[in-house]
Amino acid sequence: MEVVVKDKDNLISDKLLPDYFRMKKIFSKIPNNEFLKELFEDNDKCLEFIANIKWEYGFVCKKCGNTNYCEGKSPFSKRCTKCKHDESAIAHTVFHNCKFPINKAFYIAYHICNQKKQISSYEFARRLSIRQMTCWKFKTKIKNALDKIKELYPDEQKEIEKILNAAREDIKKKLRH
Numbered sequence: 001m002e003v004v005v006k007d008k009d010n011l012i013s014d015k016l017l018p019d020y021f022r023m024k025k026i027f028s029k030i031p032n033n034e035f036l037k038e039l040f041e042d043n044d045k046c047l048e049f050i051a052n053i054k055w056e057y058g059f060v061c062k063k064c065g066n067t068n069y070c071e072g073k074s075p076f077s078k079r080c081t082k083c084k085h086d087e088s089a090i091a092h093t094v095f096h097n098c099k100f101p102i103n104k105a106f107y108i109a110y111h112i113c114n115q116k117k118q119i120s121s122y123e124f125a126r127r128l129s130i131r132q133m134t135c136w137k138f139k140t141k142i143k144n145a146l147d148k149i150k151e152l153y154p155d156e157q158k159e160i161e162k163i164l165n166a167a168r169e170d171i172k173k174k175l176r177h
Helices: 019-028 033-041 043-054 102-114 121-128 132-151 154-176
Strands: 002-006 012-018 069-071 078-080
Touching: 033 043, 033 102, 043 102, 102 121, 102 132, 121 132
Parallel strands: none
Antiparallel strands: 002 012, 069 078
8 A cells, every 4th residue: 555645845745655654654753652652552542643643744635635624433533524535544554454453553563663673473462462363464464564665666765765854853853842
């Protein structure tokens, strides 16, 4: 799955961004370990965090392109005021169609993307009290998204890295103030 990214000037980039970069962007916005622990423990905080990042530069309806919205039916979702399409915070992300709690999925994705030591699906199952096969399938989904980076051309990789570096600098500035 690929999505269009907006850069720091609030313009839509013509480059498509794989889920890998979306995950890296999400995880780079976590300010400290206490906040990370809260995300792992609370579904609503996790959804709110993902929604804030997803619509950081504003909402654009996937069906009609409208930018006006109202509150959607589910928590932290947005509804287009023109076509009435309802979009959840996790739609069009690696967490889309996740059949177990989003905070547990976020925990798995975070550890796969940020840990040098690999954690087995058996260990995830033990830590999170969910089935091993569920952990394995989601872990595979994350790894497939990470493998997409290898399919990009070098100039696309440089452009995406440029956007990510600008985002990281913005985060650092916000944390300083």
